[in-house]
Amino acid sequence: MVPGAVLIALLSSLTAPALAGQVFLGLSAVDLQLEIDDTLDLGGETRFFSSRHRMHAGGRFTVHLGGDDGQTFYVGQFLGFGWGQSSFLLNWETPGLESYAPLESDITWGYVPYGVDLNLVLGDVLHLAAFVSAKWTFQKLTIDIDGEEFDGRAHKLVGSLGGMATVNLGVVRVSGGASLDHYLGADVDWEVDDVTFASRHTDPSVEYFVGVVLR
Amino acid sequence: MSRCAISRLVLTTIALLMAAGCAELPLDNAPPDPPLLVSDGVLEPGFGVAVDVVCHDPDGDRVTIQFLARAGAVEQPFVWTSFIQSDVAETFYLPLAPGEWVLEAVARDELDETGDPAAITLSVVLD
Numbered sequence: 317m318v319p320g321a322v323l324i325a326l327l328s329s330l331t332a333p334a335l336a337g338q339v340f341l342g343l344s345a346v347d348l349q350l351e352i353d354d355t356l357d358l359g360g361e362t363r364f365f366s367s368r369h370r371m372h373a374g375g376r377f378t379v380h381l382g383g384d385d386g387q388t389f390y391v392g393q394f395l396g397f398g399w400g401q402s403s404f405l406l407n408w409e410t411p412g413l414e415s416y417a418p419l420e421s422d423i424t425w426g427y428v429p430y431g432v433d434l435n436l437v438l439g440d441v442l443h444l445a446a447f448v449s450a451k452w453t454f455q456k457l458t459i460d461i462d463g464e465e466f467d468g469r470a471h472k473l474v475g476s477l478g479g480m481a482t483v484n485l486g487v488v489r490v491s492g493g494a495s496l497d498h499y500l501g502a503d504v505d506w507e508v509d510d511v512t513f514a515s516r517h518t519d520p521s522v523e524y525f526v527g528v529v530l531r
Numbered sequence: 532m533s534r535c536a537i538s539r540l541v542l543t544t545i546a547l548l549m550a551a552g553c554a555e556l557p558l559d560n561a562p563p564d565p566p567l568l569v570s571d572g573v574l575e576p577g578f579g580v581a582v583d584v585v586c587h588d589p590d591g592d593r594v595t596i597q598f599l600a601r602a603g604a605v606e607q608p609f610v611w612t613s614f615i616q617s618d619v620a621e622t623f624y625l626p627l628a629p630g631e632w633v634l635e636a637v638a639r640d641e642l643d644e645t646g647d648p649a650a651i652t653l654s655v656v657l658d
Binding site for chain 2: 414
């Protein structure tokens with residue numbers, strides 16, 4: 317997490333003085349993502365599955381483009397990156413026969429979103445936006461088995477549909493929003509050493525974010 | 532302090548807070564109730580003694596059961612069963628020799644919480 321935060325601080329100090337009207341930065345202090353379907357299946361007789369839904373906590377940093385000062389309605393675009401981490405228990409069993417003690421696991425993820433937004437600016441107070449975006453997502457899965465760590469990696473393309481509202485509080489503009497993420501392609505392969513995990517994502521995930529906007 | 536400077540200060544502060552963040556989110560979870568055990572103690576050759584088990588988990592989690600059979604000083608432990616649904620009866624066959632046994636069972640849910648044990652007395656007889 318540290319390199320991302322340092323990069324944000326660096327970017328903010330470098331770019332903030334030059335920002336005006338048509339370009340602004342968005343930084344989410346809270347970025348939560350709830351993954352609804354997170355079953356992991358291992359080929360063979362053993363089945364792996366996480367307990368309950370996973371919730372990722374992290375942050376996101378975006379640059380927004382488009383619109384002129386005083387423009388009420390405009391179509392813009394944004395790009396950026398996000399990151400986060402979740403920890404969970406990974407259960408495993410041989411169905412019908414035996415279960416084993418759960419394994420400590422975690423997923424570290426990062427993503428690069430690019431999207432188009434439909435913006436409505438109401439005075440200098442409220443800014444509403446609906447957006448559609450595509451995210452290239454990288455995830456690293458770590459499983460601790462008896463003190464030995466096993467890593468897996470996956471790349472996914474995710475389509476998102478969401479909305480964002482920004483309120484100008486004078487000193488700072490606070491933004492918040494939510495999106496519905498759809499994994500494009502239900503199956504995701506995890507390469508864990510010589511073993512392949514197939515991860516199904518058949519349901520959408522929900523992502524919430526709250527942060528500040530710098531103009 | 533200018534608005535821009537304040538905004539940069541807020542941004543930097545949040546960035547530093549995030550550097551220490553991303554912690555694991557807590558999940559409330561209740562352990563499963565003691566399982567209910569029912570068996571007639573009849574030993575079916577090639578199968579064992581059928582034991583019906585129903586277990587309620589307050590969160591609706593699936594549970595796994597571990598049996599432990601005692602006959603005097605003799606203890607016969609069993610491995611954790613595969614997961615079963617909460618509130619749904621399942622039958623397990625335990626290889627027990629004829630005789631008087633105290634059969635204990637404990638349930639564990641998917642979040643690794645273990646409940647209190649339950650026990651019944653079994654008179655195992657050949658079918």
